[in-house]
Amino acid sequence: MKTLHLICAARPNFMKIAPLYRALKNEAWCIPEIVHAGQHYEYKMSQAFFDDFRLPPAHHYLGGGSKTHAEQTAQTMIAYEKLCLEKRKPDLVVVVGDVNATLACSISAKKIHLPVAHLEAGLRSFDRTMPEEINRLVTDSISDYFWTPSKDADDNLKREGVPLDRIRMVGNIMIDTYCMMKEKIESSEKYKIFGLKKKEYIVLTLHRPVNVDVKEKLEGIIHKVGQIDLPIIFPVHPRTYKSLKAIHPLPQNLALCPPLGYIDFMSLVSNSAYVISDSGGIQEETTYLSIPCFTLRDTTERPVTVTVGSNQLISANNVLEKIKHPKTGAIPPLWDGKTSERIISSIKEILE
Structure with missing residues (x-):
């Protein structure tokens, strides 16, 4: 059995791991474990989402809390490294989005030679005053596998030198959550x-x-x-x-x-x-x-x-x-509620 860590910390992450966890728990070949870094911890910002999505309590809680970016990142790095060293190391670390825990856990994982997959990889605002942009850039610079939501994300990663065989456009996991x-x-x-x-x-x-x-x-x-x-x-x-x-x-x-x-x-x-x-x-x-x-x-x-x-x-x-000129637009490719299926297929290829 393969152990997978799904890293989450804040409300956008909970929405992204929910459909993936619920799909993975029905697979006989793996044990998905939720690692909650604790950036959002109040009921309405955290547990309410676990309740809505019928997720179990986090298998591991790191207790990041509400601190400065540096303190939060450092504490999460220390706690996640300790978790991986003291308990069974996961076969794959899945980090999502662009919060501080995304950065922290990817760094800790790579320092102890664990493979990291970034879900929602390749997104760029090109505005480095945004802390999320720093998190995205650093995470993608050290990750091993890149699951992207759209072609522009693929293009960003290619331009940054990521090998094509490490990039897979899987679609938008948030749409899976909505459909679910x-x-x-x-x-x-x-x-x-x-x-x-x-x-x-x-x-x-x-x-x-x-x-x-x-x-x-x-x-x-x-x-x-x-x-x-x-x-x-x-x-x-x-x-x-x-x-x-x-x-x-x-x-x-x-x-x-x-x-x-x-x-x-x-x-x-x-x-x-x-x-x-x-x-x-x-x-x-x-x-x-x-x-x-x-x-x-x-x-x-x-x-x-x-x-x-x-x-x-x-x-x-x-x-x-x-607001006088609203637009409705169209739905981008692969935003179809089947992103989790494509991710699971990718994970099987990675672990094989």
Whole structure:
């Protein structure tokens, strides 16, 4: 039996490992184990997702906590190395996305000569002020196998010198998650809790430091969206809440709520008129659902959501003009809910 470590740490990771874990646990040749680094640990940011996806408790918990980037990365490296040395070493380490644990566990694994596969490899924003971009670059520079969601990611890796036989475009694992939970999402009808109707409201999410850490920047965004003539549901990230408390008064069209689990949040998104966000994952989900998405960023590591999908990059200054021209776009190749199957096929080839 082969042991596989699936590394996760924050809510975007939980969504990505869920369909893969659920597919792998039905395979007779392997033992998939969830390694939770602990970057997100509050119930609404962590356990709520395990509950939604019917995942077991993490097999291993590293306790990364909420610290600086360096402290979090260092503590995770130490804890993961200790886990691998004191217990049975995994036959393959699967890191996902671009959080600090992705970087930390890939470094620790390679230092003790373990093979690493990066799920969602090759994404690039070309903006090194983003900590996620550093994590992506370093992880891809030392990984052994590269599972990509789109052709642009393949092209990035080829340009960086990755051998072609190590790259496999498997599609978008986030779409597997949506398809896996589609029935529950459609039955949730979370928008009714807010007294709203389908396609007559907006979903807003903000969490990136550049948008929320400086009160004046966040206040400017809030002021602009407050001029939109539709109600806005705003699930507030803990990081954002710290700055939002200092802004008075808030626009009347803004309905605040705590962070939501996957099912309820995707119910809101799938029934919305459009989404305004600075998230990475939401760009993908809205593209699959053909829902207009306006991303409050200068760059995106998922350009296929702009060139093919329903996403547009905007600034706080032009949001009111941009939302007048929404687009629905198309679904990129292999965003079909079968990414886990292609990954399992790749893992079998790797381990054989």
